[in-house]
Amino acid sequence: MAVIRDVMPAFQLFQPTSVADAQRLLEQHGREGLVLAGGLDSVDWLKDRIKKPSAVVDLSGIAELKGIRTTNDGIEIGAMTTLTEVVNNPMVQQKYGLLTQAAELVASPQIRNQGTLGGNVSQDARCWYYRAGWPCYRAGGNICYADTPVGRNREHAILQAERCVAVNPSDSAPALIALDAKFVLRTSKGERTVDAEDYFIGPDIDITRMTILQPGDLLTSIRIPSTWAGAQFYFEKVRVRNVWDFPLLNVASAMLLSGDRIERVRIAVNGAAARPLRLKAVEDAVRGQSRNAATGEMAGKLAVQGAVPLQFNGYKIPLMRNLVKRAIGGVQEAAWAS
Ligand SMILES: Cc1cc2nc3c(=O)[nH]c(=O)nc-3n(C[C@H](O)[C@H](O)[C@H](O)COP(=O)(O)OP(=O)(O)OC[C@H]3O[C@@H](n4cnc5c(N)ncnc54)[C@H](O)[C@@H]3O)c2cc1C
Numbered sequence: 001m002a003v004i005r006d007v008m009p010a011f012q013l014f015q016p017t018s019v020a021d022a023q024r025l026l027e028q029h030g031r032e033g034l035v036l037a038g039g040l041d042s043v044d045w046l047k048d049r050i051k052k053p054s055a056v057v058d059l060s061g062i063a064e065l066k067g068i069r070t071t072n073d074g075i076e077i078g079a080m081t082t083l084t085e086v087v088n089n090p091m092v093q094q095k096y097g098l099l100t101q102a103a104e105l106v107a108s109p110q111i112r113n114q115g116t117l118g119g120n121v122s123q124d125a126r127c128w129y130y131r132a133g134w135p136c137y138r139a140g141g142n143i144c145y146a147d148t149p150v151g152r153n154r155e156h157a158i159l160q161a162e163r164c165v166a167v168n169p170s171d172s173a174p175a176l177i178a179l180d181a182k183f184v185l186r187t188s189k190g191e192r193t194v195d196a197e198d199y200f201i202g203p204d205i206d207i208t209r210m211t212i213l214q215p216g217d218l219l220t221s222i223r224i225p226s227t228w229a230g231a232q233f234y235f236e237k238v239r240v241r242n243v244w245d246f247p248l249l250n251v252a253s254a255m256l257l258s259g260d261r262i263e264r265v266r267i268a269v270n271g272a273a274a275r276p277l278r279l280k281a282v283e284d285a286v287r288g289q290s291r292n293a294a295t296g297e298m299a300g301k302l303a304v305q306g307a308v309p310l311q312f313n314g315y316k317i318p319l320m321r322n323l324v325k326r327a328i329g330g331v332q333e334a335a336w337a338s
């Protein structure tokens, strides 16, 4: 009789009902534990038998991780709130529409119904080799299969690559950075809050992780301050298939104008590096300038300074230049126009 091997490796499933219990379980299991949110990324790894945790901690029964509430200074979104709930929330739509636009462009309705905001910002790299279980740098090996003359690297990084050239694939992440969101973590030492941009890390910090979360840590919520409520927002995503697909690149910006003068601005891109990049040099350069095509042009050129293409992703440099150009200059034209 044939032996059927196509099953997930066995693990213990825990379904805590409080953050405290979830954090304790994760701490207890350390590197052997895996957080399960919507399961769209995490279950893939289990089904492909590449990640083999001994314990899976399912957060779906923890009510305190769900929902969107007002705070003294803005709103707080529980990590287990689905992307659909984020998209449909009137408060988010009215004041922080940048996040609505970004979340609405994630994948398909079914994926947004199941996928959570916490999972979306914590998802792992989407490099073909890594996800197929090849023993590359990110998987603990000593080679990058994507960064070779024949490697499949159309989706990969043009900035800040160090050994690993995979990118962060989240659409909501740059919007949250532009909105100056704060991520609330629960660790063994208690609660801790970090700026959105500091939640994400590149291979220079730790090549095996995409975020600052260590084994045992949980993301519990995301707070958006009122600083940028009702600002002028711009979100644009370019993908291969418009029906649903990960971003090749995206850009998110929040801007406050006085007449046509840019008073304050925050801008971030994703799909360009292993972590979403806040473009501080661009922000500094355009502050006080008129919002027009020339300022957009200057911003676009500045954004791609230092970009290094791989064999098959050279298109990302003009693409990023044009996305930033339009986010800053407000010019409406196709992203791939040079
Ligand atoms: C076919 C497909 C297309 C997609 N297209 C896009 C797209 O276009 N744009 C886009 O942005 N995303 C896209 N995604 C990703 C998707 O949107 C999900 O949001 C994402 O995969 C993870 O969300 P999840 O809730 O399912 O989390 P899970 O898959 O359960 O978790 C993701 C990772 O984060 C960790 N994690 C989750 N929540 C927490 C928490 N609270 N604390 C600590 N760790 C946590 C998990 O351990 C896991 O490692 C796509 C996914 C699929 C399958």
Ligand code: SF4
Pocket (backbone or CB within 6 Å): 125, 127, 128, 129, 130, 136, 137, 138, 139, 143, 144, 145, 146, 147, 163, 164, 165, 166
């Ligand atoms: S890009 Fe990163 S994840 Fe992909 S093969 Fe290279 S080291 Fe691995």
